[in-house]
Amino acid sequence: MMRRACLMAVMLLLGAAALSAQYMPSSKHVKPQKVHVFPTNLVTVASNSPLYQVEIMVRTGAADDPAGKEGTANLVARALIEGGFGTAQAPVTTQKLAEITRPWGDAAFPTVLVDKQSTTFSVMVPRDNWAEYVARVLRPMFTQPLWLPKEVNRLRRDTLTDIQSGLRFEDEESLGLLALDNYVFSGTALGHLALGTVKGLQAITPADLNAFYKKYYTVGNLYVATTINNEQDLSRLMAALPAGEPVYRPANLARSVVAPGRHLLIITQPNAIATGLHLGYPISLKRSDTDYWPLFVANVFLGAHRDSFGRLYQEIREERGYNYGDYSYIEYQYGRPQFQFPPPTTPRDQQYFSIWIRPVGHQYAHFILKAMTAELDRFAREGMTPEQVAAAKIKARALYLNYAESVSRQLGYRLDDLFYGMRDPGYLEQMLARIDAVTAEQVNAAIKKYLQAQNLDYVIVTSEANGEKLASDIAGDINVQSKTAEEYHIAQPVPPDKQQMLDQDKQWAAYSLNIPRANIRIMKAADMIETAAER
């Protein structure tokens, strides 16, 4: 929604042009600020802030987890920060690290985001304290990890709790989103959760952590984006990183092709009060491809994230009131339930198209499964009119205001650019001009090329009581229930626009999903993310 809840705290201290033509920069020239791209793996972005921002992306992630030890990449990253570092006589533990960094502010305590092919560390430190910060925190953290068993076990326990309690039973939406992210890649290195699996996490030893760290954490294997613009401070930063050559190789994604037909994974939770629906399939599209921006515009039209603009939202939520929101994606997007705009720094060699239908009443799940598929099918066949493209382009370019809003986001996108080999211009730098240049023909060609509804992977999260029945309803194409005219609050006689909506419902209900029972698997949430093999 446009308006934010009134009680949302204004995060503060703790907690949390021109107006005539000649002053006015033409929007064609709107770009993030000047960046310096060095021949190596380092990019700097200018900033007036008295604090330096540093983001370090290591080109490794869950895709490099050894088989049976899923979670190694994640545990290594967390244990570098909180597993103790420095010397065994005077280790810097979490509590000690908090004390050291306290005067420099909360953002001086390093944070890390681990994804399947990248691991990104972020810190913000006062310029004046940079040398001390490197000496006391950054260098020992990256070069002298101790893997203290007590601390590693605490991190392991916390991660297991996140999976076994948080993800399986307390966050239905994230469970569905992450399950799809694994399901479309099953059988490949991208097929398991970035956090790891229960069995994998339990099997990891400190020696495993050290071996993984030695192999992947080398200065040749990472990218740095920073606001540091002073040579001496830059050298301090680079010298603090572990020496070594690049080891990155694209993940083996040979099996990540669109499986023929439609397959469904139904995850059941003991007391899910509504049913969440997802679909997806891999697409071979990268940000540097010419089709990227046309498909970006198309996707804004179909399902702009957390926005009322998209067609799926308009039809399923706004007109019919089935749920809170309905969106589509052409890339993996981290932290979807929380973040209104995609956080950068989860780049991947392989992307997938997906649709996310937020939970609907159990009784409507079959109907909405048909509706989302039928709408994708229609979109893939019919494409967009020039007027729809024009409106979607304005919406798409307005997203730049949020994508590029902060220096930290700009740094993050710069890291993604390095990953994708898009040095100049980078993603944000080209975003507006490329969107402006998109034509309706290009959009429709990209839709034709990348979108389809025949070969799909679905994930549904529903209640245990509902799972088996839903599977047989879908397989048998029976019990398709939409809201009645009364439930839609439609007055009699039915007004023409509402009649159109009811007719559309009938078409959706008649749409054939054609998912045989053999293509449907039911899993209890309690059994999810136990091991890497889940298809």
Added chain:
Amino acid sequence: MIPARSRFAAALSLTLVLTAAALAQPPKPAPKFFPYPIETKTLPNGLNVVVIPTPEFHGMVTWATVVLAGSRNETQAGKTGLAHLFEHIMFLHEYDGQPDGYEQAMRRLGAFNNAFTDYDLTFYHPTTFTSNLVGPVQSPLGPTPGLIQLEASRFKNLKLERKTFQVEAGAVLGEYRRVFSDPGEKMIEEMSPVAFPHHPYGHTVIGYEKDVENMPNAWDAAWEFYGNYYKPNNVALIVVGNVEPKAVFAEVEKYYSDWTPSHPPQIPSEQAPQGPKNVHVNWEADVSPRLVVGYHTPAMHPGSKETAVTIVLPELLVSRSAPLFQKLRYQKQTVTSFSILDGTQLLQSTDPHLLLLDSELMLDRFRKEGQAYVNDVQNDVISGVDDLQHFSQQPGSARVLKVVKSKVRNDFLAGLDSTLDIAQTFAWFYRFNRDPHAIDELMQAIDSLRPSDIDRYAQKYFTPQGRIVTTLWQGPAPDASTSAPGVK
């Protein structure tokens, strides 16, 4: 207690207020802490305009309108929640006589447009491309007025149908129900009228449920509120981005000069607190029990020592390094979380408000030990707060304060990461006295703090009279005879 300055301003004629505002502006030392230049101008109708050029955010601007009225300004019984209602209906403005005209024009421009309401202010903050500020803008969907013209139009001359108003007022009820499914918000709602029997801080920002239910019928009261507060003398524009201040001022004069000022009503003052007081909320679900120990705190006056202490208090009480936090979370492990309820929203207020120390207790221990467990935590919190009365005598207090000052500065700077963050942070401190240098004055006052300033503040405000304790669990209030000592 109403701060002297507000009472003074409210009592005077408009002309004098404007003169005072004009006198308050000129020469001040250049900002030393706030990392951006600040340019200001006041129009003859009283509208304050602040421009903060941030060239590193290329081609982007946040055009924020701060209405210096929030739920604090809802003084009519039965009409709470109006400030927040405006946050909604301001988006429904019939620009150029078209239903939904404002939103459609904004859609043609392309903007990230949102707003929020607080106790003391309502903050509207569209962010857009600088090329959209002045029209006509050639959008692929047709020519569109510039954002400045659109914003001026809805604030000067809001138009909407009664039916549109009623539908939106109905939607606020949905928001009320969502907000109050949160136990913490319900606790604030229940304790507020006990803490503030006279002042409008006695109700929360969204208003009482019955008032929200009745909101579709509040058409006349809503227009009265708009007439009182959506006026140039009660509004500031905060413009942050890749803009040229002189050009912004010229456009503001063009579109906002014909806006006529008003005489906003006086806010009722509050008597000195008569605590200690207790409030209990009987929650329908079997959730973890909550204990909120609250204290009445002074109004914010950036530059004063008391306000500087107010800012560092959370570090001394609820941060990971605070002794009280460590005692509850690590040593005794009696709580699962210890924080300030609602962040700093209540603590940093225009009139005296509340510090709310929020403990989340363990359900299994509560079932076993009952009230004795709650009393134990409550005693620890109260004695931890009392310890600040002798802060200067504690070993290392000067060093602790030095670290805290540094942390507060750096956290503050880290938060200035986007045009919206800058506009919001600036507005949050500007609004107390409409002082563009409030943040620098605040930081200077924090720099000058000594440990004995903490003692004095704690001795003055952390008293049994100033205390209000709120509990929440499934079941009735504790029996008075088993209550913690010192609490009735």
